[in-house]
Amino acid sequence: MTTSRISGFYNLTIEERRAKLADASHLSPLELAPWTTGGLSAESADHMIENVVGMHSLPVGIGLNFMVNGRDVLVPFVVEEPSVVAGASFMAKLVRAGGGFHATTTDPLMIGQMQLINLVNVEEAKLKIYEHKAELLAIADEIDPILKKFGGGARDLEVRVIESSAIGAFIVIHLIYDVRDAMGANAVNTACEKLAPQIEAITGGKIHLKILSNFADRRIARVRATIPVNELTMAADEFNGEAVRDGIIAAYAFAASDPYRAATHNKGIMNGVDAVVLATGNDWRAIEAGAHAYAARSGKYTSLSTWGKDKDGNLVGTLEMPMAVGIVGGATKVHPAAQAAVKLMGVKTANELAQIIVSVGLAQNMAALRALATEGIQRGHMSLHARQVAIAAGASGKLIEKVAAQMVAEKVVRIDRGGRAGKRVHRKIGNK
Numbered sequence: 001m002t003t004s005r006i007s008g009f010y011n012l013t014i015e016e017r018r019a020k021l022a023d024a025s026h027l028s029p030l031e032l033a034p035w036t037t038g039g040l041s042a043e044s045a046d047h048m049i050e051n052v053v054g055m056h057s058l059p060v061g062i063g064l065n066f067m068v069n070g071r072d073v074l075v076p077f078v079v080e081e082p083s084v085v086a087g088a089s090f091m092a093k094l095v096r097a098g099g100g101f102h103a104t105t106t107d108p109l110m111i112g113q114m115q116l117i118n119l120v121n122v123e124e125a126k127l128k129i130y131e132h133k134a135e136l137l138a139i140a141d142e143i144d145p146i147l148k149k150f151g152g153g154a155r156d157l158e159v160r161v162i163e164s165s166a167i168g169a170f171i172v173i174h175l176i177y178d179v180r181d182a183m184g185a186n187a188v189n190t191a192c193e194k195l196a197p198q199i200e201a202i203t204g205g206k207i208h209l210k211i212l213s214n215f216a217d218r219r220i221a222r223v224r225a226t227i228p229v230n231e232l233t234m235a236a237d238e239f240n241g242e243a244v245r246d247g248i249i250a251a252y253a254f255a256a257s258d259p260y261r262a263a264t265h266n267k268g269i270m271n272g273v274d275a276v277v278l279a280t281g282n283d284w285r286a287i288e289a290g291a292h293a294y295a296a297r298s299g300k301y302t303s304l305s306t307w308g309k310d311k312d313g314n315l316v317g318t319l320e321m322p323m324a325v326g327i328v329g330g331a332t333k334v335h336p337a338a339q340a341a342v343k344l345m346g347v348k349t350a351n352e353l354a355q356i357i358v359s360v361g362l363a364q365n366m367a368a369l370r371a372l373a374t375e376g377i378q379r380g381h382m383s384l385h386a387r388q389v390a391i392a393a394g395a396s397g398k399l400i401e402k403v404a405a406q407m408v409a410e411k412v413v414r415i416d417r418g419g420r421a422g423k424r425v426h427r428k429i430g431n432k
C-alpha cells in the first residue's frame, strides 16, 4: 500500500527522493524512470505534433499527504511555479487530520454538439428529431465497440432551439455520450459526424458544426474536506485557528461576489488542477475551458469552490467542476512520464483520477486563501521565487540557495538584486 506521508522529503537530494518515492509507492525504479530521462523520445514526439525540433521540459514534484476517499495517494505535479507543490502538500496534511478528501464523480458523460441550419421550421425539425431519437442513439452507440465493451456509449439526445441575430433561428442537438475512461473527444466527434447525414435526411436542414463541447457540465467531479479548526493555528499563535478559518471564509465571500477576484481565486485552484492534468498527459486547455465556463454557468462568473464552517466550528471546503480527463488514450497512453503518473497514483479509472485532481484543486485553493488571509502571499512565495530569480541572475549549485536567502533577508527579490546579492555571497565565501 502506498503511503503519502514521507517525512523530510523536502530536505533530500533528488536522488534520495527518487529512492524514497520508489519505497513509498512500491513502484520499481524502471516504472519511475521516465521522470529521470524526461520520458518522451524524439521519435514519439515527432508523431505527436508537427514540425518537431526537440523537447521542452518542466519540473515534476510530488504532492504529499493526500488521502482521497480513504486511500493514500502520491500526486505528481508538473508545474513551473514555486509554492504550488509545497502549498498543496501542507494543506493535504491539515485536511488529513479531518479525515481526508471526500470526492465523487458523475458518470463520465460528454456532450457532442451538432448545429443544424437552413431549416424552414425549427419547431417542426426539433420534434422530428425527437421522433427518431431511439434510432439515432442506436447508430451513435455503434461507433466505438471498445467503449461499448467497457460500458460506454450513447446515452441521450437533446434538442435546443437558438435564436440568433446573424442567421436567425437554428437548432443545436446535444449528443450525450458515456466515454468511460477516455477523455472522449474522438469518440464524441466521430459519433456526431456519423449522425449528421441521418439528421439532415430527417429534417431537410444542414448540419454545420459537429464538435464536442468543453463545457462538460455532465461530467462533474466534486470534493469536500473538513479541517479541524485547531489545525489552522499558525506559527507562534500569531493567528489562531478561528481567525484563520474566518479569514478564509471572508476571502471566499470576496471571490463568490466579485468576478475580478473570482478569476484569481479560480486560477489558484487551476494551479493544482492543471499540474496534475499535465502530469497525466491530459488536455489542460479543455479542463481550463470547462472550469471557467462552469464558473460562469449562472450568467455571472464566480468561485468554483465554497468555504464555510460546520456545527463544531471546523472549516469546510467544497469544490465542484467539470473534469474531462482520461487514462486510456492520446498522450496519456503514449507519453511514458504520463504513464508513470497514472501508475504512481494507482488509478484504475478516469473517474478516480478526476477525484484526485479535484482534491488537489481544493488543497491548492486553501493554500492560497490561508496565505492571503494571514501573512500575505509574498512571504512564502518570495522565498521560493527567490531561487528562480537567483538562477536567472546567474547563480548555480550551492550559490542558488545562498543568493536566494540573501535576497529574502534584504526583502528585495529582483534579478538586479540577485546579481548584487550574488557578489556579496561570493565575497563572504572568499571568492572574489
Ligand code: MEV
Residues within 6 Å of the ligand: 081, 264, 265, 266, 267, 268, 269, 271, 368, 369, 372, 377
Ligand atoms: C497565484 O498563482 C495564485 C493566487 O493568486 C491564487 C489566489 O489569489 O487565490 C495566489
